[in-house]
Amino acid sequence: AELLGHSSGDIRFTPVPPNKEDALRVPDGYTSAVVARWGDPVTADAPAFDFDKQSAEAQSKQFGYNCDFVTLFPMGANRGLLWVNHEYTNENLMFRGYTTGAAATEEQIKIALAAHGGSVVEIERVRGTGQWKLVTNGRRRYNRRITAQTPMRFSGPAAGSDPLKTAADPAGRTPVGMLNNCSGGSTPWGTVLTAEENIDQYFVNGDKVPAAQLPYISRYTITTGTPASNRRFDRVEERFDLAKHPNEANRFGWVVEIDPFDPDSTPVKRTALGRLKHEAANTTLARDGRVVVYMGDDSRFEYIYKFVSKNRYIPGNDRHNRNLLDEGTLYVAKFTGDSPATEIDGSGKLPSDGAFDGSGQWIPLVSGDRSYVDGMTAIEVLVYTRVAADKVGATKMDRPEDMERNPVTGGVYVALTNNTNRTAAQVDEANPRPSNKHGHVLEIVERRDDAGEKTFAWSLPLICGDPNDPATYFAGYDKTKVSPISCPDNVAFDRDGNLWIATDGNQLGSNDGMFVMPVRGKERGHLRQFLTVPLGAETCGPMVTPDQRSVFVAVQHPGELDGATPDKPASHWPDGDQPRPSVAVVWHAKGQKVGA
Ligand code: FEO
Ligand code: CA
Numbered sequence: 382a383e384l385l386g387h388s389s390g391d392i393r394f395t396p397v398p399p400n401k402e403d404a405l406r407v408p409d410g411y412t413s414a415v416v417a418r419w420g421d422p423v424t425a426d427a428p429a430f431d432f433d434k435q436s437a438e439a440q441s442k443q444f445g446y447n448c449d450f451v452t453l454f455p456m457g458a459n460r461g462l463l464w465v466n467h468e469y470t471n472e473n474l475m476f477r478g479y480t481t482g483a484a485a486t487e488e489q490i491k492i493a494l495a496a497h498g499g500s501v502v503e504i505e506r507v508r509g510t511g512q513w514k515l516v517t518n519g520r521r522r523y524n525r526r527i528t529a530q531t532p533m534r535f536s537g538p539a540a541g542s543d544p545l546k547t548a549a550d551p552a553g554r555t556p557v558g559m560l561n562n563c564s565g566g567s568t569p570w571g572t573v574l575t576a577e578e579n580i581d582q583y584f585v586n587g588d589k590v591p592a593a594q595l596p597y598i599s600r601y602t603i604t605t606g607t608p609a610s611n612r613r614f615d616r617v618e619e620r621f622d623l624a625k626h627p628n629e630a631n632r633f634g635w636v637v638e639i640d641p642f643d644p645d646s647t648p649v650k651r652t653a654l655g656r657l658k659h660e661a662a663n664t665t666l667a668r669d670g671r672v673v674v675y676m677g678d679d680s681r682f683e684y685i686y687k688f689v690s691k692n693r694y695i696p697g698n699d700r701h702n703r704n705l706l707d708e709g710t711l712y713v714a715k716f717t718g719d720s721p722a723t724e725i726d727g728s729g730k731l732p733s734d735g736a737f738d739g740s741g742q743w744i745p746l747v748s749g750d751r752s753y754v755d756g757m758t759a760i761e762v763l764v765y766t767r768v769a770a771d772k773v774g775a776t777k778m779d780r781p782e783d784m785e786r787n788p789v790t791g792g793v794y795v796a797l798t799n800n801t802n803r804t805a806a807q808v809d810e811a812n813p814r815p816s817n818k819h820g821h822v823l824e825i826v827e828r829r830d831d832a833g834e835k836t837f838a839w840s841l842p843l844i845c846g847d848p849n850d851p852a853t854y855f856a857g858y859d860k861t862k863v864s865p866i867s868c869p870d871n872v873a874f875d876r877d878g879n880l881w882i883a884t885d886g887n888q889l890g891s892n893d894g895m896f897v898m899p900v901r902g903k904e905r906g907h908l909r910q911f912l913t914v915p916l917g918a919e920t921c922g923p924m925v926t927p928d929q930r931s932v933f934v935a936v937q938h939p940g941e942l943d944g945a946t947p948d949k950p951a952s953h954w955p956d957g958d959q960p961r962p963s964v965a966v967v968w969h970a971k972g973q974k975v976g977a
């Protein structure tokens with residue numbers, strides 16, 4: 382599966398060394414600036430942020446917490462709409478004296494509901510630079526907050542089905558809010574796809590649902606008790622109590638499509654894409670023009686999915702395109718190694734053919750009202766997708782996070798962040814390390830480089846960790862010249878096809894960061910650290926602008942360290958005061974391409 386090509390993208394910067402600083406560190410010659418912080422006004426009527434006087438009303442108009450996926454919808458060269466996911470909340474860092482959801486004030490719980498979701502903010506370039514700033518004057522006509530309380534609708538084959546019906550919505554068509562939106566993607570027709578991930582954290586009394594529902598509650602690891610860490614949203618909205626509203630959990634765990642250019646539009650949960658702990662939803666086009674969406678399910682031993690639309694994308698035909706994600710086939714991936722099992726011995730050593738690699742297939746699960754899974758209806762496959770994938774022999778992966786197609790090579794890359802639960806008996810060629818602390822990156826090359834195909838070749842170009850560790854692999858590149866990397870989470874590409882990787886949960890003892898690695902030519906495997914984030918933070922994004930003059934990074938949960946509180950913060954980024962999750966932008970001071 383080696384991808385050959387011409388030289389890859391002029392990556393020349395000097396890597397940022399691993400560190401434990403409470404700072405956003407960028408390479409020499411680069412500058413960074415914060416674009417939007419938790420609490421910054423989004424809508425024109427939003428009040429200024431006041432940490433000690435926060436209210437739910439203010440939060441519903443201000444930038445939310447824990448920014449994750451970031452994408453830009455350009456409006457010319459110097460303006461654009463920035464979409465940002467707000468995945469979850471750290472109440473213990475947001476509120477002084479916070480202990481548990483059970484003890485929280487109702488206002489604090491309402492603030493948390495309003496701090497989830499996403500933001501659309503208009504941004505403009507600082508002329509002649511790679512810096513972007515929030516538009517803060519009166520216009521802001523697109524600016525919008527989506528929260529856990531925003532009215533939405535279901536579309537696709539499972540809309541209106543029994544498992545989606547509740548007392549508040551007996552038709553099963555109008556869910557309220559979105560939760561734990563982690564990564565995402567955008568569509569060729571200019572909308573955002575945002576992926577609901579760890580939706581299990583928000584419900585109580587999972588053990589009090591009807592007996593027939595218990596196996597599904599458990600397969601989605603929805604709590605059967607009420608642990609101290611639960612946010613207790615049920616205290617302000619009864620729907621989060623599954624004893625009373627057992628189907629409410631089925632209304633989360635979807636890919637949500639939002640039109641950033643229409644602030645009055647209703648977000649749509651697209652049921653044809655299945656229900657799982659969705660990490661990402663990146664699109665591409667098959668050779669014949671059908672739309673393909675790649676998706677990971679980020680938990681240990683979960684699966685990799687893709688959706689292929691029935692109909693073709695027609696440029697400019699908005700009415701047609703906006704229904705494309707409602708009809709199509711959902712597939713799950715099976716990976717087969719090409720080396721003898723005895724050579725996949727858990728040491729991390731390459732097998733004798735020189736690569737962890739092999740072939741694979743996309744196994745169909747459901748297509749419209751047709752189920753391909755024995756004993757499950759099409760509706761059941763869509764609502765309980767994990768259960769369906771269990772039945773068809775899909776490959777259990779080491780936490781599939783972001784997944785995206787390289788626009789230059791056509792290769793599809795998946796970040797497999799880690800899986801310390803995999804035992805030596807459970808290794809396979811696609812997940813070759815037991816107790817996989819540092820994760821790896823998977824490359825898929827579909828047949829004829831066509832995203833619409835059902836078979837593929839695959840290999841592992843990157844097996845993460847300290848390069849001095851013999852069980853690491855950097856696509857065969859000289860390991861004395863690469864940066865250490867641990868726990869790849871988000872991936873993105875620049876227009877030259879270089880792979881950008883953001884990490885979450887570095888197990889090498891340093892802060893998380895962002896990396897860039899060419900994937901073709903002589904520089905394939907030459908991984909370099911582009912930035913490091915402040916103490917306790919996870920790195921999200923990355924997003925390189927189409928002109929390659931700016932890279933956006935979401936700094937999620939700065940200061941999220943054991944024992945940290947507002948009275949004893951573990952980070953003071955970005956203002957020298959309480960930590961605030963923020964989106965920042967990095968650019969070359971002399972206007973060169975990022976990475977140069
Ligand atoms: Fe929210 Fe899988 O990261
Ligand atoms: Ca092999």
Ligand code: CA
Pocket residue numbers: 563564660782783870871885
């Ligand atoms: Ca993630």
Ligand code: CA
Pocket residue numbers: 564661783784785871872873922923
């Ligand atoms: Ca991505």
